[in-house]
Amino acid sequence: MDSGFGYFATHDVVGPGPLALLVEQRGHQALFFTEHTHIQASGAPPVPPEGGALPRKYWHSYDPFTACTAAGVATTRLRVGTGVCLVPQHHPISLAKTVASVDHLTGGRFEFGVGAGWNEPEIRNHGVDPSRRFAVMKEHVEAMRRIWTQDEAEYHGEFVSFDPIWSWPKPSQRPHPPVLIGGTGPRVLDRVLAYGDGWLPNYAPGILDRVRELQRRAADAGRPVEVVIMAAPADPAVLEACEKAGVARVMAWLPSAGLDRLQREMDSFEEALAEMRGV
Template sequence: MQIGINTFVTDEGISGPQLGPALEERGFDSLLLAEHSHIPASRETPYPGGGDLPRVYYRVEDPFVTLAAVASVTRTLLLGTAVTLLIQRDVIHTAKQAATLDRISNGRFLFGVGAGWNREEMANHGTDPRTRGALLDEQVAAIREIWTEDLAEYHGQYVDFDPIYSWPKPVQRPHPPIFVGGGPAAVQRAIRHGVGWFPLAVPDAAAVPAQLAELDGHDLPVTVVGAAPDLALLDAYAEAGVQRVSLTLPTLPESETLDKLDEYAKITDRYLSAR
């Protein structure tokens, strides 16, 4: 099992180009970045984690720009989004951004997508929260068409375009790995599309079998996001056959971040040294 890092890169913490090489040096296999285009001042939708919305949500950088910068200073680190809020994005532009990042990184991009939770944020993008799941299904299918066909077209209820040309195509074939982030609805979406799943880590190793039972026997790639550096939890996911677990890295200045990564690396050494 591989060990990665998920975090919010902001203007108040370590930069992407500083963080990427530090992860490679310590044996972490991937960097997964969060996305929020903005935070509406209304704040009517409650934060799923409970309490006040953490400061990093307000200040997070664009993940595609940041990952492109990280790609330029790393060689092996996988670069992903956890998750791209695709339902707030133009599907054709996003297909091109993702394909470009895959080329810049020489095939190291992981495309995590999700339906989001902040209803006011969606509304500012013209997205109806009630139909965001159906929209996401169509967007995933449309992006795959753009990535894999020289002449691509898609006709759905929410995504509709006549034949188009769009280059570059991704380096990875048939396309970069796609992962759907979330809980039961997300795993069902992953099963329908035959792509990977990004579940949020459970807090207790004993809960791992029940969480992964949601796959209902389907053999899909699984990257667990947001785990604590707890060996019992990591061992439980490894024994269950999970491909990767991503540890949550707090957003801190460079020196404090490097200390935290050293702390994580000591705990997860058995997995990092097995790469």
């Protein structure tokens, strides 16, 4: 089981490149960046999934693909990714090119964490009905897979439709970067098995039971599925349980803050990893 971090990269704290280099130098394997294209300025304030007031980082964050590119060119081994990209808020032809370009520019080190979003006004501002967002995400991912893997890609669905197109570059990874389905909703495992390469949930009590359920279902289907857990706590017992459950990577969220605080948070997570590993 390897390790990494998730980060709301904003314009007023440690940037993606310097942080990525630090994460790589400290021996971790991945750094993921989150996404919100905007936050509505009127109406009732949105409440984030974790509850409480919405932090300002939600509307001050960099575009995650730009952040991934900066992180990738600053490092040589680090995996970079989205945690998560709000897929329904993008056009799939453009998004397919963006993903392929980042993967190509980083030498095949990109991981595509995807989600349908939770902030309904944000989703509506992109012309998407929030009640159909999961169906939209499915078609977008399916269409992008065709663009990544076919010289002349064509797709016709309810929300996405295009005749044969040419689009390069193709991703460096074959057949394409891993698609990690985010979320912990009741149907998320169905989505992982239908059109994902792995699952990217936030840690919560009971999540490892669902990891084992996913692994059983994947084995029955005769296909490999990777699990990467975000929001992993700095708790050796929890980290050990993740490893025993077959989790491939644990990732802790870093605060959008200055270097001293970031290093303290990294120290805490690393100390828990070391204790778990008996180092």
